[in-house]
Amino acid sequence: MHIAILGTGMVGSTLGSKMIALGHKVRMGSRTAGNEKAVAWVNANGANASQGSFADAAAFGELAFNCTSGSGSLAAMEAAGPANLKGKILIDVSNPLDFSKGMPPSLSVCNTDSLGEQIQRALPGTRVVKALNTMACTLMIDAGLLAGGDTSVFMCGNDAGAKETVAGILKKDFGWKDVVDLGDLTAARGQEMILPIWLRLWGTFKTPNFNFKMVR
C-alpha cells in the first residue's frame, strides 16, 4: 500500500519506518521538498521510502497519517490539498499543544471543538480518524512494549468503514488488543483533552513509557 506521512518529527519518522517495515511504500511530506530530516529518514529507510512536499506525499498516499505538530496541522492540511486527500483515510495523530504561553503547554483548541474536527472541516472529502494521540510514539507502533499490549488505544471518526480499516492496522500491524471506538469525531475533544494529564503523568512517572488501560 502507498502511505503518506505528513510531518518529519519523531512521530512521523517512527510511524513511517514501521509502515516501511510492514512492506508498504511510504512518502514523507513536509513544507518544502528536500527537508533535511525527511531526506535523512529516506536515506535510513531504503528503496520504499521517499519524500516531497505535503502535496506530493498526500497525492502519493492511499492512506495518510497527520504527524505534524498541532500548531502547524491546519496549514499542513491546506498545503497537502483537500483534492489530494479526497476519499482517503487520514489518521490524525496530532495534538493541539500550545507552547507559546510557556510550560506546561496548554491546548490551542478544546472543550467545544477539537483539532481533529478542525482538520475534518478543512478536508471535507477526507475520512478523518483520530487515533494514537494519547501515548508515546514508541508505543503507538508496538503496543506490546508495555504490559504485553494490555493497555488501550482510543479512536473516533465519522466514517465506520474508515474506523474498521484503522482498527485493523492498530490491531494487526501495531499489536493493540483493546481499540476503544468512542464514536463520531466530536470525541476528539475528549481524546485531545487527555493531554494535560498525560503530560503531568510523564513528569510523575519520569518516563513516557506508560499508558491508560480502560478497565471495565
Next chain:
Amino acid sequence: MHIAILGTGMVGSTLGSKMIALGHKVRMGSRTAGNEKAVAWVNANGANASQGSFADAAAFGELAFNCTSGSGSLAAMEAAGPANLKGKILIDVSNPLDFSKGMPPSLSVCNTDSLGEQIQRALPGTRVVKALNTMACTLMIDAGLLAGGDTSVFMCGNDAGAKETVAGILKKDFGWKDVVDLGDLTAARGQEMILPIWLRLWGTFKTPNFNFKMVR
C-alpha cells in the same frame, strides 16, 4: 472524626454514608438547613448523621468533601465560609460540567485554570486536595468493586501533609491501591479535563462501572 459533606446529591450521600459506616460523625450541608434530601439522608444514616447549612457543616467538620455540582461549587464555598474551613482539608470531588449548552456537557473552566484552583483561591486558608473526580461514586468509596481494586485514582494539591492524609483515606478506607499524586493543584486542570472522555466512555461501555488504570 467529624466530617463535612458539602452537597446533597448522589456523590455526597454516598461519601457521607461511607464515612458514617467507618465510624465518623458526618454533617451534610446544603444551601439551606432542612433540605429535603439532606433530611432523608440523616434519617437513613442514624445518630452519627446530621444536616444543616453549608456553614453549619463546614464549621462542624474537621475535614470536608466538596460534593456540590460544579456550577454551584464556588457559591457553596462562599456560603460555607473561608473562616469555617480555615486550616482544614477540603477534598474536592467536583467537576466543572456545564449543561447549559446542551448534551454532552462542556467544561465551564479548563485548560489554563480549573475549578479546583478556583476553589483554592476562594479558600486561601484551606488545604484543597483534588481527588476522586474521575470515576462513578460507587467506585470512589469501594475501589475493589472493579478488578479487585486494580485501577488508579488521581490526586493533586499544594499541601504535602494534606495529600498524605487524603492518600491514607483513599487507601485504608476506600480500598485504593494505586493513588497517583500528580503534584500541585495546577494538575486539577488535567484531572478535570478527563471528564469529556469519561462521559464518552460511559456511552461506549453502557455502564459507569469502569476506570482508568495507569500502566507503567
